[in-house]
Structure formats: structure tokens, C-alpha cells
Ligand SMILES: NC(=O)C1=CN([C@@H]2O[C@H](COP(=O)(O)OP(=O)(O)OC[C@H]3O[C@@H](n4cnc5c(N)ncnc54)[C@H](OP(=O)(O)O)[C@@H]3O)[C@@H](O)[C@H]2O)C=CC1
């Protein structure tokens with residue numbers, strides 16, 4: 001079966017990569033790609049259509065799944081249209097607030113919805129091991145540093161938030177401290193969180209655990225956005241066979 005994929009944010013950094021990743025495979029194809037203000041542009045031979053036609057495209061072109069890398073507001077609009085149309089939704093968008101997260105969850109009652117803040121397999125491995133490292137090093141200071149390109153809108157990154165959840169679930173911590181300035185000695189139990197924005201850096205996450213005259217650093221560095229796109233397209237192909245519900249990238253990898 002050829003999986004039929006709709007792409008949103010099609011001329012963005014990630015949308016372009018998703019189209020390229022689909023085009024390289026023979027088990028799926030792009031059936032539409034939208035962006036807010038298309039000007040007749042094509043991406044890898046795919047015509048970019050206006051985002052305000054999404055609601056009709058998602059019905060008429062009969063996609064199996066939509067892959068979304070846009071922004072939180074538009075991702076919610078798109079998932080709600082997919083829920084109405086009975087189309088599965090895969091999103092890598094980050095920066096959702098609580099209400100937006102709830103809307104994503106709610107759509108999972110009607111269709112399969114997969115949200116992953118990071119589609120790199122190495123990040124999933126990092127999520128899997130960081131809790132164990134924290135458990136083994138109770139009482140060590142923990143700091144998280146994430147580094148991204150200068151156009152990234154949200155901070156800390158979605159991946160950093162996911163890693164922080166895992167760290168907090170596995171140790172005794174008091175609070176997250178976002179950056180430091182002036183007279184600001186480290187408090188016991190805090191987790192320092194630092195967001196660097198510079199140039200066109202694809203995405204780096206490092207967790208530093210230090211104490212007992214030693215330090216452990218767990219680092220993931222994405223060298224190319226294609227790694228995220230490949231994971232997202234794997235997820236779109238995987239979700240084709242799934243019933244309504246909420247999924248994450250770990251579900252895709254575990255099969
Ligand atoms: N999960 C993962 O593995 C990854 C997640 N991300 C996340 O993906 C998202 C997009 O990142 P990136 O591609 O770098 O961002 P870009 O800004 O390059 O692209 C976003 C695209 O979405 C479009 N867009 C934004 N708002 C809307 C809207 N309301 N309706 C329709 N289109 C819209 C933008 O159009 P316009 O140009 O008109 O604004 C743009 O083309 C971010 O949240 C980022 O954190 C990024 C990389 C990996």
C-alpha cells in the first residue's frame with residue numbers, strides 16, 4: 001500500500017525536508033503540500049498550495065496522514081480538521097501551551113495523533129538513558145544546555161522539555177532555573193536550563209551531571225535536518241495502520 005501524505009508548513013525548514021524524504025521513498029507519496037502564502041513555488045517538483053484550502057484538500061485528496069511542522073496555533077487548526085476528516089496526524093511542532101496540548105490530545109479520540117518533539121532516533125535513545133543516569137548519580141548537579149539556529153521561536157526546545165520531564169521523574173529536584181545573572185549561586189536541587197541561539201545550528205542537547213569530583217555529559221547533536229524528516233516520515237507510514245489514539249515516536253521505534 002502506498003501511504004498518501006499531506007504536508008503542512010511545506011516551504012519551511014522542516015516542510016522542505018519532509019517533502020524530500022517522502023520523494024526518496026517508494027512506500028509513500030505527497031498528495032498535497034500547503035503553506036500560508038505560496039507564490040507558485042514547487043518543492044522537489046511538488047506544487048505548494050494555499051494553507052486556507054487545507055480543509056478541502058484533506059478530504060478531496062484522501063491522505064492517509066498529514067505531517068505537520070508549523071507552529072502551535074496552526075498545528076491545532078490542522079489536527080482538528082484532520083479529526084473531522086478522519087485522517088491521521090503526525091506533528092513535530094513544539095512550543096504548545098497547555099490548552100493547545102489538550103486540543104491535540106482530544107483529537108486522539110477521533111483519529112491517530114502522533115506528537116514527538118524530536119524525530120531523531122538518537123534523541124529517543126537519549127530520553128531512554130537519561131533517567132537511568134540520574135538515578136545512578138543521585139545528588140549530582142544537573143544542567144541542560146540546548147543549542148539551535150537563530151530563527152527558533154520557542155525556548156527551551158520541545159526536546160529539552162521532554163528530557164527535563166525524564167530527569168525530574170528520576171531524581172529529587174526543587175526547580176528549573178532558566179539561565180543565571182548577577183549574584184546567583186546554584187541552589188541545591190535546582191536544574192539549570194540554558195538555551196543558546198546562533199547561526200544555522202540544527203539542534204544540540206547536552207545534559208551535564210556533576211558531583212563527587214567527576215562529570216558525565218550526555219550529548220546528542222543532529223548534523224542535518226534530514227534526520228528529523230526521515231523519522232517523521234517513518235512515523236507517517238507507521239501510523240497508517242493505527243487506530244484512533246495518542247502516540248509518540250517511541251511507539252514507532254519499538255516495532
Ligand atoms: N520534532 C522534530 O524533530 C522537529 C521539530 N521542529 C519544530 O517544527 C516547527 C517548525 O520548524 P521549522 O521548520 O524550523 O520552522 P520554519 O519557520 O522554517 O517553518 C514553519 C513553516 O510553517 C509555516 N506556518 C507557520 N504558521 C503557519 C500557519 N498558521 N498556517 C500555515 N503555515 C504556517 C511557516 O510559514 P510562513 O513562512 O508563512 O511563516 C513556515 O513555512 C517548530 O515548532 C520546530 O520547533 C523542528 C525540527 C525538528
Ligand SMILES: O=C(O)C1=N[C@H](C(=O)O)C[C@H](O)C1
Pocket residue numbers: 094117118148149152153156157158159160202203204
Ligand atoms: O526548531 C528546531 O529546529 C528544532 N526543534 C525541536 C525542538 O524544539 O526540540 C527539535 C530539534 O532540536 C530542532
